[in-house]
Amino acid sequence: MPKLTIDGREVEVAPGTNLIEAARQVGVEVPHYCYHPGLSIAGQCRLCMVDIEKNPRPQIGCNTQAADGMVVHTQTERVLETRKSIMEFHLVNHPLDCPVCDQAGECWLQIYYMRHGLYDPRMVDEKVHKPKAVPLGPHVILDAERCILCSRCVRFCDEVTGTGELGIFNRGDQSEIGLFPGKTLENKYSGNVIDICPVGALTDREFRFQVRVWYLDTARSVCNGCARGCNIEVNHSRRRPHHNQGRRIARIKPRHNPDVNQWWICDEGRYGFHWIDDDTRLLAPARRTNGKDGQLGWDEAVADLAAALRRYRPEEIGILASPQMSNEDLFALQRIAGQLGIRAVDHRVPPRVPGDEDNLLIRADKNPNRRGAELIGLTQGETRAILDGTRQRRIKLLWIFQHDLLDSGLPAADVTAALAAAEMVVFQGPTANATSAGAHLLLPSAAYVEREGTFTNFQGRVQRFRMVVEPLGEAAADWDILGRLGRALGAPDPVLAATRAEQVFTGLAGHVPAFAGMTYRALGDAGLTVKA
């Protein structure tokens, strides 16, 4: 392990570590544009210059590997002067249109100009003009004048997705990013080029001009789009309902996790959040009698459900849990089922069409917590048997979480018959669907961004997601609804008495061996893997 000194601080780094990363380890920022830890070294932007003792002139940090005994200075006068010069070169032909640029506020030209530039502009001639507002694909739009030609986007499409849509065309200051003939930037990960573009050249066709980024708040979360559980940040516009057409969630960005998604997310996950703010959400508990909805308070709704659960014998009750639910929700449900002796419980509903999958991130299973549901043991029954039992009127109360059974791989006729045969159908979930339309009792769940919790991904990694916004309407977290139910049933279960998701998780860690020893604090931001 090479040991080197950076700005007077000694650090030991893994062999092969470059000077940008080594400096990061001692808290020193080496400014850079073209370098990205997930891509090959390009060495083009020339901003990451550092002084290395015994070298006649500054070297680029990205392409210099740390060596034993190396003495590196990042703040010498000539390094600072070089940075200033390189910043000036980067901005010679830049349009400086920050007031109308969607990147403003999170633009590395702005940030580094303020930190390392601050020169007086000397360019008085006509700047080079290039194409503007060019759609590259369904999600990405290019302003070639703002581009600093760092080639991150090109390398991403060459090296990460292997799709090779982008290239740099022409020479000198006429160089510009563009699509190869006949190509469109529509690979399944195209949105990542927006994140790695350090400037306003590639912006998001959907997000741009919706909210200024300085009005956004952010929370750490986990994508619920598939079993991968990519780490994400959810950006939301909380205080300005007149922005973003009133939608609270403005965009999703990937959050680095080397063991799960590296720096990336897929477009499906990135753009799959619209249901959170759309009008299919269930906003209040409701009882449906003779085809009419009547709104209920939570106390009444929970009492209704408790009464129904007491009215039927355990074998007359079937539960279809969802792998969209968090570990906390599923564990609380498991406690309820156990308390009542209900054995017809499953979480497996086949999808209508098999999900797509690839070798990068996307998993065929479009549920974030299949593994959690399996580990917690919501598999005592079997979905088809439960539906058969309902159709044959052995099961009289069917309690469905989230699933739209009518839009699944189950035969529609069987589902319709089962729903018609059930004496009582309870639907609990965040959004209405064809299945919920026939339910007798509707319990609105908070969306995953409206509450805390954990998912267990396909690798067995337990990952926390945080509350981003308040639940819409009266919606509540499933574990909370189930806790209220537990109390209504008079169950002396501390798990069901929890007032925070964390307490439910503590119960889970105490009862299910795979989760033993885990706490929210220990999970941190990167998660922990369950015991095999």
Place this chain on the structure above:
Amino acid sequence: MAEKIFTRNFDRPNSHTLGVYRETGGYTALPKALQMEPSAITEEVKKSNLRGLGGAAFPTGMKWSFIPKGGTAPKYLVINADEGEPGTFKDRYLLERDPHALIEGMIIAARAIDSHTGFVYIRGEYVEPWRVFSGAVKEAYDAALLGRNIQGSGFDFDIVVHRGAGAYICGEETGLLSSLEGKKGWPKIKPPFPAIKGAFGQPTIVNNVETIAAVPHIINRGAAWFAGLGSKTQGGTRLYSVSGHVVKPGVVEAPVSVTLRSLIYDHCGGIRDGRRLKAVVPGGSSAPILTADEIDVIMDADGLKAAGSMIGSAGVIVMDETVSIPEALMVVARFYAHESCGQCTPCRESTGWIYKMAHRIVDGKGRKEDLDTILDVAKRGAGTTICAFYDGAVGPYVSYIEKFRAEFEALIPRDA
């Protein structure tokens, strides 16, 4: 007159043919080299003081010694025939009039570095040189001088002729390799250096046409002979491409110890029409300019370095008193702006910027701060890029203004 090596056959009819080449001693170095240990060839070239004649003047034998010994991976010899440095036109003469010297030199060099495939990258505009050289390669194959088991030696060597598409940057060692690989001609970041990881990721030596054309002569007549032709630190004669306002422009072969004054006045007949010499660019457009007072300089790598310029490709551009240096700077700046590959920010952005400023000055719209801005921008960008292109551009930017500043200032309006 000193001995002619490169040009000895230039005036002989059909000098490009195998027959004429053989009549004048061609392919006699090859059998000797095929008997020699590869390391002995490299050693001989080292002792000859042969230095790269494409521009950087790097000692050739030392370059060859950087190739890792042994291993099963292929090693490549690449000939840079992308002669693009403005003011340079010697390699085209070699390709057209003495192509077999290059082929023989390539086989010998290949044996020295244990390479079995050589590429000759010829600039796109060189149609006739490409045609003639390709014919010579075919002749060599037909005579079993190329291919498998050359002359029964057990040594195999193939030559692939590749045409460029007309970009100056493809004459830069690693830009050439990128282009050869079928990519955009962008220079590669170093390390790794080509000798370790070059063409197609394999150990590669890139040499200029003229450099390799010297090799058969060194093998035939010995390192001491070659070294003795030149100066203390550089052996041999070389080809000077003399253009501009001399009486007899053209390719001149002279020992590397010749002075610039002698080249202009003895070899090229002095300045045309009895005019006065104003300035000389001694080593292709990237070499800093010399004034008429600075021509008593030895035309080898170290002599020009000491004079604050460089020998480069030995393209000598002679300018008489009719030349406007600001206009000359504008023209050369336009060239560098047009030819910058666009990869590194300082070069991409400032070559165009400096051209715009130079153009404005020539148009009479200069500002008094422009000259200092050009100097400052050029000096700040120098040494910050992947390849030497920008440093080459800085040569003229800085030297033209520093040496002829009054001429620039005269174009800038007083009230600017």
